[in-house]
Amino acid sequence: MPDNRNLSTNHEDWFLFHFSSVKVLRPDELVAALMGQGVLRSTESGSWERLEKGLPSEAHINRLHVHEQALYACTNHGLYSLQGNDEWKETRLAIGCYQYRQLGNLALAATQYGLWSSVGGHWTKTAYASSIVYDFLYLPQFIILAMDHGLALYDRLTDAWQEYDWGVAVTSLAIYHGHVLAVTEKGQLMMGNKRGGFDSIRFGKQFIFSVVSKAGGVFLCTDRGLYRMSVLRAGQPTLISVKLGCPVTDIDMDGDNLYMATLFQGVQTMT
Structure with a gap:
């Protein structure tokens, strides 16, 4: 098997790969997922x-x-952790x-069989075991699930679930000024209207890959670039361009540095 450890010393070669996720692991150290091709x-x-030792050869990285x-x-084969020996x-x-998210001793995972939780390493089914859950928000009053057919919201005060069946998968969630933001598999943005429903929000013809909360802001990763959510004086949501000209699939931040995973231009950095 060829040694692919030193994948490239030429930044131009990165453009051959489609990056789907990027994370800051440590100061000046990034990790990124390739669509169907492992982790770098x-x-x-x-x-x-x-970074592929220990991963099944057919493993697809959904998120880092x-x-x-x-x-x-x-x-698609489960949750893996990187050990000290790489x-x-x-x-x-x-x-x-x-x-996957960890909140103190509580670990939560969105899976093909609903939301699962773990305390001390023992995993149990928590909600919607018959549905695929792609993302979730664990908030003081609510638990929100992005599922294969829409969205589900659990109110801790009423101890009840409310479902929004849109007939389309929701793949990414965030909160913006108290509004729930949900991105569907069709690249559409749905925004909670605080009246018990959701409105479809359109910003031109962008296809939205994901919505990411970072550094007190909410960013939209789209096929036309990266945007930051804002609101007009009338309360109407709008977008402020951050990086245009290339499809951005994910972002992370480290101090003043913004890192963007793109489909065709590698991992981009803005300071």
């Missing part, structure tokens, strides 16, 4: 090296997650995983 880590020389400088990969280790969650 940046090196001090400015090139990328593969960093918690206290520990790296996790949500894959080898991936399968966790006890061995089903298709799309999102």
Whole structure:
């Protein structure tokens, strides 16, 4: 098997790969997921090296997650964690995983069989085991699930779920000024109207890949570039362009640096 550790020392070669996720692992150290091609880590020389030992050869990386400088990969074969020897280790969650977050001792995962939770490493089904959950928000009053047919919202005060069946998968969630933002698999943005419903919000003909909350702002990753959400004086949502000219699929930040995973132009950096 050829050694692909030093994938490239020429930045132009990065453009051959489609990046779907990027995360800051440590200061001056990035990790990025390739669509169907594994995980890469940046090196001090400015090139990328593969992190693939321990991952199944057919593993598809749905999302990367960093918690206290520990790296996790949500894959179609389950949740994996990167060990100190740069080898991936399968966790006890061995089903298709799309999102992972850790809140103190509580771990939560969006999976092909609903929302799962873990305390102490033992995973149990938590909600909607018959639905695919792609993303979730765990808020003080609400739990919000992005599912294969729409959205579900759990109100802790009433101890009840409310479903929004849109007949289309929701893949990404965020909160903006108290409004729930949901991105569908068709690239459409749905925005909670605080009256118990959702409105479809359109900004031209952009296809939205994901919505990301970072540094007190909410960003939209689209096929036309990266935008930041804002509102007009009348309360109408609008977009402020951050980076145009290339499809942006994900972002992360490290201090004053903004890192963007793109489909055709590698991982871009803005300061």
